[in-house]
Amino acid sequence: MTDTTTQTTAVAQQQAANIAIKPMSIKDTVLAQFKDTEAGLTAMAEKYRNVVYSVTDSKGMADAKAARADLRDNGRRMLTRTEAAVKADVNELKAVMSAEVERLVGIVKPVEDAIDAQIKAEEKRKADEKAKRDQEEADRVKAHRDNIEQLKAYVEQAEGQPVEVIEKAIATLGEVTFGEEWEEFAQEAEAACIATVQRLLAMVESEKTRIENARLQKELADARAALAAQTPAPAPAPAEPPAAAPAQAAISTAFEVEPWGDDEPAAAAQPAAEPVDALEPARQRVSSWAAARRAPAPEPEAPAAAPGLKLGTINERLGGAITTSAEGLRILGFEPAGKVGAHGVYREGDFPLILAAMVRHIESVQAKAAA
Numbered sequence: 001m002t003d004t005t006t007q008t009t010a011v012a013q014q015q016a017a018n019i020a021i022k023p024m025s026i027k028d029t030v031l032a033q034f035k036d037t038e039a040g041l042t043a044m045a046e047k048y049r050n051v052v053y054s055v056t057d058s059k060g061m062a063d064a065k066a067a068r069a070d071l072r073d074n075g076r077r078m079l080t081r082t083e084a085a086v087k088a089d090v091n092e093l094k095a096v097m098s099a100e101v102e103r104l105v106g107i108v109k110p111v112e113d114a115i116d117a118q119i120k121a122e123e124k125r126k127a128d129e130k131a132k133r134d135q136e137e138a139d140r141v142k143a144h145r146d147n148i149e150q151l152k153a154y155v156e157q158a159e160g161q162p163v164e165v166i167e168k169a170i171a172t173l174g175e176v177t178f179g180e181e182w183e184e185f186a187q188e189a190e191a192a193c194i195a196t197v198q199r200l201l202a203m204v205e206s207e208k209t210r211i212e213n214a215r216l217q218k219e220l221a222d223a224r225a226a227l228a229a230q231t232p233a234p235a236p237a238p239a240e241p242p243a244a245a246p247a248q249a250a251i252s253t254a255f256e257v258e259p260w261g262d263d264e265p266a267a268a269a270q271p272a273a274e275p276v277d278a279l280e281p282a283r284q285r286v287s288s289w290a291a292a293r294r295a296p297a298p299e300p301e302a303p304a305a306a307p308g309l310k311l312g313t314i315n316e317r318l319g320g321a322i323t324t325s326a327e328g329l330r331i332l333g334f335e336p337a338g339k340v341g342a343h344g345v346y347r348e349g350d351f352p353l354i355l356a357a358m359v360r361h362i363e364s365v366q367a368k369a370a371a
Contacts, residue, residue, distance in 0.1 A: 026093070030086055034079070044075055144185040151192045155199045163207050167279055170200045174282025179368040186364070187333045187357070197282050204279070307337035309346040314354065322358070332357040 048067045054060030154173065158166045173193055178186040315323045326336065326344055334354055336344025346354075 026090075030090070033082065033086065037079070037082075041075055041079075044071065140183075144182065144189070147182075148185065148189050148192050151189065151196050154196050155203075158200055158203055163204055163211070166200055166204050166207070170197055170204065170279050170282045173197050173200070174279070177364045177367045179364050184331045186331065186361070190360070190364070194286055198286055201279065201283065201286070307345045307347045308340070309348050309351060310340070310343065311346075314346070314351065317351070324358075329354065332361060 048071060051067065053064035053067070055064050151173075154169055158169060174197060176193055178190045178193070180186075182189050311324070311326060311329075314329075318324070329335075329346070332354065334346060334350055334357070337347045337350070338345050
């Protein structure tokens with residue numbers, strides 16, 4: 001904006017102010033016309049006040065009629081004629097004033113509209129950007145929530161599936177990592193995944209137990225059927241047990257589900273190298289996660305002690321190699337337990353849990369980098 005523009009604006013504002021504070025308004029001007037006649041009207045009224053005319057004679061009657069005409073024509077009717085004339089002028093002024101105001105408004109209104117359009121365009125842009133950000137945030141959160149629900153839904157989907165299918169799902173979930181792409185939902189997703197793996201492992205063990213029980217029951221039934229179908233045979237030589245001895249031993253043993261891996265006869269016949277358990281990584285992951293979650297916090301010295309662990313103290317204990325922030329701790333699942341001044345503080349007992357959470361996060365990032 002130039003100095004000339006500033007001066008022009010200042011002049012316009014001053015002129016508008018002068019109009020606003022003009023001493024004589026239209027009302028004052030109109031009423032002044034009637035005010036000016038007040039002295040003459042007062043004098044006229046006083047001239048004829050308390051005059052008693054001798055209307056019984058012709059001269060007195062003429063004087064009375066002349067006084068009445070003077071008060072009527074030069075007093076009352078003069079005022080009403082003036083009122084009618086002023087009203088006509090005011091009505092005409094309304095139309096003239098409306099046209100003049102419209103003309104003058106036309107000078108500034110386009111400029112006002114142009115500036116208003118700029119303001120509204122910027123306000124709309126900001127509102128649109130905010131709406132877009134809000135929608136993107138809602139979509140982002142929904143995507144994470146949907147993925148977490150999908151992790152949880154594997155349990156229902158596994159119902160009625162063969163063991164091999166469930167084991168494949170467990171192996172797949174056991175390799176899933178929850179890195180930066182999961183943002184602040186990484187810890188929640190990790191917990192959901194581990195819980196799902198735990199339940200799937202339990203389903204597999206239960207199904208394997210059921211299958212093994214069914215197999216043992218079938219073997220027992222087959223052995224009993226084979227024994228019933230056998231015909232009497234000569235007694236076997238003492239040195240050589242009969243071929244049916246294994247079946248006899250099975251028949252003579254009461255049915256009992258043995259613990260997995262305890263005194264299995266078939267185990268002795270297995271080769272020295274044990275088969276690879278595809279579910280072992282998942283089991284180890286569940287075990288390490290559960291151990292980290294069970295990490296005990298130190299006994300507080302005073303149960304009623306207020307939280308006082310500052311963020312700076314945490315970073316000092318980390319030795320400078322690793323630093324964190326309030327947002328970083330929030331991502332790991334730790335919110336301030338109180339405030340000292342404007343800064344959040346944490347419970348001393350949370351420090352071991354914070355370290356365990358950091359270890360899990362670093363392992364997750366490491367696994368992702370190695371993939």
